[in-house]
Amino acid sequence: MNKNELIRELQLSRGGSFSEAKDFLEAFIEIVTTELGHDGEITLQGFGTLKPWHQTLRDGRNPKTGEPVTIPPRISVKFRPGKFLLDALNKKE
Known part of the structure; x- marks a missing residue:
């Protein structure tokens, strides 16, 4: 599964638009990256x-x-x- 397929699955499972699901996933990735970057x-x-x-x-x-x-x-x-x-x-x- 690639990123676009994951976004599509998020959209289908939770409803909403593709762009909302994409924004959610990108925010999640940014938060995880920042936390791990701070040794969290x-x-x-x-x-x-x-x-x-x-x-x-x-x-x-x-x-x-x-x-x-x-x-x-x-x-x-x-x-x-x-x-x-x-x-x-x-x-x-």
């Missing part, structure tokens, strides 16, 4: 937790040439799924 954690009960993860400076190798390279530090995001999400994905039919 986002917890959506039952769905999961988004948490910034600080990767350190480390050595690596160029897979094509085998040449050693230094990988700079960066911030990534870890997602830990919640119980209800895991249960929904793994329910037996």
Whole structure:
């Protein structure tokens, strides 16, 4: 599912216009990005937790040439799924 498909599903499930659903999704993304950028954690009960993860400076190798390279530090995001999400994905039919 891409962004436009998600917007369309939001519109269909909640009603309203496509632009209202798009505005909602863009505001949600902006809030999550800002919070994670301030080292905050986002917890959506039952769905999961988004948490910034600080990767350190480390050595690596160029897979094509085998040449050693230094990988700079960066911030990534870890997602830990919640119980209800895991249960929904793994329910037996």
